[in-house]
Amino acid sequence: MEKTYYYPEDLKKFGSVREFQPELGEKFFNYYNSVFKEGALTQREKALIALAVSHAVQCPYCIDAYTSGSIEKGATEEQMMEAVHVATAIKGGAALVHGVQMMNKAKSILM
Amino acid sequence: MTTMRSLQGQGHHLSDTFVQLDVLNNHHAGIPPFGARMEAIGLSPLKPTAIDTLQVNIGKMCNQTCKHCHVDAGPDRKEMMTREIMEHCLDILRHHAIPTVDITGGAPEMHPEFRWFVGEIRKLGKHIIDRCNLTIIRANKKYHDLPDFLARHEVGVVSSLPHYVAGRTDRQRGDGVFEASIEALTLLNRVGYGQEDSSLQLNLVYNPTGAFLPGDQQQLEADFKRILKEQYQIDFNNLYAITNMPISRFLDYLLSSGNYQAYMEKLLESFNPAAAQGLMCRNTLSVSWDGYLYDCDFNQMLDMKVNTLAGPHIKDFDLEALTDREIRIDQHCYGCTAGAGSSCGGETV
Numbered sequence: 484m485e486k487t488y489y490y491p492e493d494l495k496k497f498g499s500v501r502e503f504q505p506e507l508g509e510k511f512f513n514y515y516n517s518v519f520k521e522g523a524l525t526q527r528e529k530a531l532i533a534l535a536v537s538h539a540v541q542c543p544y545c546i547d548a549y550t551s552g553s554i555e556k557g558a559t560e561e562q563m564m565e566a567v568h569v570a571t572a573i574k575g576g577a578a579l580v581h582g583v584q585m586m587n588k589a590k591s592i593l594m
Numbered sequence: 595m596t597t598m599r600s601l602q603g604q605g606h607h608l609s610d611t612f613v614q615l616d617v618l619n620n621h622h623a624g625i626p627p628f629g630a631r632m633e634a635i636g637l638s639p640l641k642p643t644a645i646d647t648l649q650v651n652i653g654k655m656c657n658q659t660c661k662h663c664h665v666d667a668g669p670d671r672k673e674m675m676t677r678e679i680m681e682h683c684l685d686i687l688r689h690h691a692i693p694t695v696d697i698t699g700g701a702p703e704m705h706p707e708f709r710w711f712v713g714e715i716r717k718l719g720k721h722i723i724d725r726c727n728l729t730i731i732r733a734n735k736k737y738h739d740l741p742d743f744l745a746r747h748e749v750g751v752v753s754s755l756p757h758y759v760a761g762r763t764d765r766q767r768g769d770g771v772f773e774a775s776i777e778a779l780t781l782l783n784r785v786g787y788g789q790e791d792s793s794l795q796l797n798l799v800y801n802p803t804g805a806f807l808p809g810d811q812q813q814l815e816a817d818f819k820r821i822l823k824e825q826y827q828i829d830f831n832n833l834y835a836i837t838n839m840p841i842s843r844f845l846d847y848l849l850s851s852g853n854y855q856a857y858m859e860k861l862l863e864s865f866n867p868a869a870a871q872g873l874m875c876r877n878t879l880s881v882s883w884d885g886y887l888y889d890c891d892f893n894q895m896l897d898m899k900v901n902t903l904a905g906p907h908i909k910d911f912d913l914e915a916l917t918d919r920e921i922r923i924d925q926h927c928y929g930c931t932a933g934a935g936s937s938c939g940g941e942t943v
């Protein structure tokens with residue numbers, strides 16, 4: 484096997500994190516499963532939010548899982564890419580909005 | 595429309611059912627025998643509950659060559675049920691209380707005896723379902739009056755529309771299929787199909803356009819209803835979400851796209867005992883164009899004939915023996931038990 488930090492097969496082993504700490508692991512997965520149930524948001528909306536967040540946190544496992552998840556729940560390619568753009572806009576915006584802080588500081592020390 | 599040939603027409607090795615069964619049994623890691631999973635939930639041997647539906651596959655000819663087709667149908671397939679076999683089917687329907695006849699193909703409407711067969715079944719007072727691919731209605735002038743014909747005979751129409759996005763449907767079913775399907779649905783609506791105040795049923799089939807499982811049927815139905823109404827003013831009754839079976843052309847797609855192992859694992863992971871209870875082979879009997887009997891249309895395509903002492907041909911039809919038979923299962927059956935289950939009528943739970 485090629486040496487890499489990420490193995491696609493590891494996604495299937497996610498549940499095995501319970502091995503070292505069963506109680507907290509169990510609580511996490513119960514919570515996780517409840518979060519993704521149909522609620523005020525549909526399952527598809529939740530999958531698309533998860534897909535956007537996966538890109539923001541740059542988790543390859545989550546990108547895999549929520550690309551499939553979004554497609555299964557009926558999302559289109561266009562909707563998925565728009566979700567990724569939302570993540571991009573917020574990540575980019577989060578950097579750019581700090582430009583105001585930079586400007587404030589710059590203006591305070593420049594003549 | 596696509597000019598793709600069937601696997602058989604290409605002389606493809608997967609057109610041999612032994613090769614398909616060999617792949618399903620030996621070409622992946624860690625998928626336990628389906629029979630063992632069924633045994634673990636007390637469903638072995640798998641027995642029918644009753645025979646409510648006779649599904650008659652009247653031929654493999656089709657005007658389309660969809661990439662996922664489990665029948666390996668297409669314009670190059672010439673197999674067609676003879677009138678003699680149709681008469682046998684009618685005879686069985688006449689003498690047994692089987693309430694529903696599900697006519698499938700290929701595109702069953704291309705069969706020259708289709709209309710005669712429908713008329714005869716109606717005379718027996720049976721409920722008829724036509725698995726209509728929609729585009730046939732627009733394919734040739736001689737089919738333009740099909741909506742009227744079907745409505746007159748109160749035939750329920752079940753039609754595939756894998757996605758409301760044109761590109762998704764066309765990538766699976768062929769260029770231009772979406773547009774022609776929308777036209778056909780409009781014509782069906784016009785004669786009363788899928789309308790609130792009408793008894794003419796128009797049900798759509800959603801099946802995944804790739805190597806993934808269908809999502810929640812209710813949610814998909816709500817999306818389809820909203821979008822088809824808003825964008826095309828189309829109404830329909832129910833959406834059936836159907837899992838693609840890992841056989842025939844879909845098996846070819848899985849193998850050639852490198853998705854086979856992961857797909858089988860996904861089916862196994864999603865095995866649902868509740869879905870297994872409602873398997874369609876428990877209340878359906880399938881007849882092939884040449885008159886053989888099968889537990890379902892999938893077993894038919896794998897040439898796994900019914901296992902009865904009376905014999906597997908319609909000429910040997912013996913309801914008692916058939917109701918008592920053991921249903922033949924194999925690895926493809928995982929396609930019917932995944933998630934909310936899958937049958938020709940959608941989810942099984």
Ligand code: SF4
Binds near residue numbers: 656663666699700
């Ligand atoms: S899936 Fe239906 S419409 Fe498509 S090729 Fe097969 S029989 Fe024809």
Ligand code: SF4
Binds near residue numbers: 875
């Ligand atoms: S493939 Fe046929 S025999 Fe197997 S579970 Fe499905 S309906 Fe039953």
